Amino acid sequence: MTLQKNLLGLVFFFFLNSTFSQQKPLALANETQYDYAFVETANVYLNIATSVANVSTIPKDPKESKVYDFLSGRSLSTYDDTANFIVESLRINSKNSDYAPSFYKGELVFASSRNSKSMTVILQENSNEPFLDLYTTSKNIPNKGISRLKGAVNTKFHESSAAFSPDGKTVYFTRNNYSKRKFKRNTKGCVLLKIYKADYDNGKWKNVEELPFNSDEYSTAHPALSPDGKFLYFASDMPGSYGKSDIYAVAIHEDGSYGTPKNLGSLINTAGRETFPYVSDKGTLFFTSNGHVGFGGLDIFMVLPDEQRNWVVYNMGAPINSPKDDFTFIINEENNMGYFASNRDGGKGGDDIYGFKQLAPLQKYRNPMPEIKRKIKRHLEIKPAKEEITSF
Incomplete structure (x- = not known):
């Protein structure tokens, strides 16, 4: 069996044999910007299947080890066998926040608060930046720049974290609780986050529905799809979770209906924040957390079976993770290339998107990691935007 099959089987096992619960609030994602939607969890037992993870091999040809810069059309780096990854910032980054990359038919879709020229621009009080929209750029279309997604996806409030169905005809994305030109507040007066979907029709995204x-009383956010499109992963602060945010999964049925969201359990979810799930083309689960041992801020983690075929959470290590916030990780395990976002030192804006090339197989992370002290709790005063809109 492949890891993909094991992961789907794991979720299926959750749905049949486990009981779950949920949880709580939202918190600041980096030191200057947006609030994430998060969640608490319940006890779910990770009975793991019998196979070993599919892993990529170290590239032999230097030409294979280059990261593609979507905007410039150039390769970023050459092969370096002294590191696990080659990482470089992309030229698509703006002076504002850019993050949440996703693959779509040769394009890179991402969230950005760069829309400062709009006549209807609304500034976030805590960052003095415009609200986020979804943008796209392509390496397959010569001289194609950056443009907002066409259709009804983008509004005057936040949109982020897009995930596309295998056939490319459906997009799931995060938005503030806003539809039909109205937004709704919870009983505490806050506008939270919801997951929406839209259909691709004649060059535009239409038929948006939540x-x-x-x-209205808790947030759901940051959707990700399994490779076969049968399971949707997301973060939420629905009641009953372990901590401030948890990762959930829900089945997507053939008739388009949904099952009951299930918490992925205490192996993955902690008393901290787990968010931004991603499942690779080979079925590897990645997510962002500040609850597992890390390098500081938010770190990126992955779930792999160990040598005894027990599921284990592994920190991705440097240079993927840094002392700052590192999140929204995606990878194509077929070609060992991917992207993530970080607010690490040296960036162009609040958050920047980085491209990477994987040089070492994922199994390397089974090796013992050095002891690193748990991250220091940040003492930040979280101030809501003037409109009391929850952002990312």
Whole structure:
């Protein structure tokens, strides 16, 4: 079996044999910007299947080890066998926040607050930046720059974290609780986050609708799809979770209906924040957390079976992770290339998107990691935007 099959089987096992619960609030994602939607969890037992993870091999040809810069059309780096990854900032980054990259038919879709020229621009009080929209750029279309997604996806509030169905005809994305030109508040007066979907029709995204497990009283956010499109992963602060945010999964049925969201359990979810799930083309689960041992801020983690075929959470290590916030990781394990976002030192804006080339197989992370002290709790005063809109 492949890891992909094991991961899907794991979720299937959750749905059949486990009981789950949920949880709580939202918090600041980096030191200057947006709030994430998060969640608490319940006890879910990770009974793991019998196979070993599919892993990529170290590239032999230096030409294979280059990261593609979507905007410039150039390769960024050459092969370096002294590191696990080659990482470089992309030229698509702006002076504002850019993050949440996703693959779509040769394009890179991402969230950005760069829309400062709009006549209707609304500034976030805590960052003095415009609200986030979804943008796209392509390496397959010569001289194609950066443009907002066409259609009804983008509004005057936040949109982020897009995930596309295998056939490319459906997009799931995060938005503030806003539809039909109205936004709704919870009982505390806050506008939270919801997951929406839209259909691709004649060059535009249309028929936007929210998913049935959303709520005005808790947030759901940051969707990701399994490779076969049968499971949707997301973060939420629905009641009953372990900590400030948890990762959940829900089945997508053939008739388009949804199952009951299930918490991925205490192996993955902690008393801290787990968010931004991603499942690779080979079925490897990645996520962002500040609850597992890390280098500081938010770190990127992955789930792999160890040598005894027990599921283990591994920190991705440097240079993927840094003392700052590192998140929204995606990878194509077929060609060992991917992207993530970080607010690390040396960036162009609040958050920047980085491209990387994987040089070492994922199994390397089974080696013992050095002891690193748990991250220091940040003492930040979280101030809501003037409009009391929850952002990312």
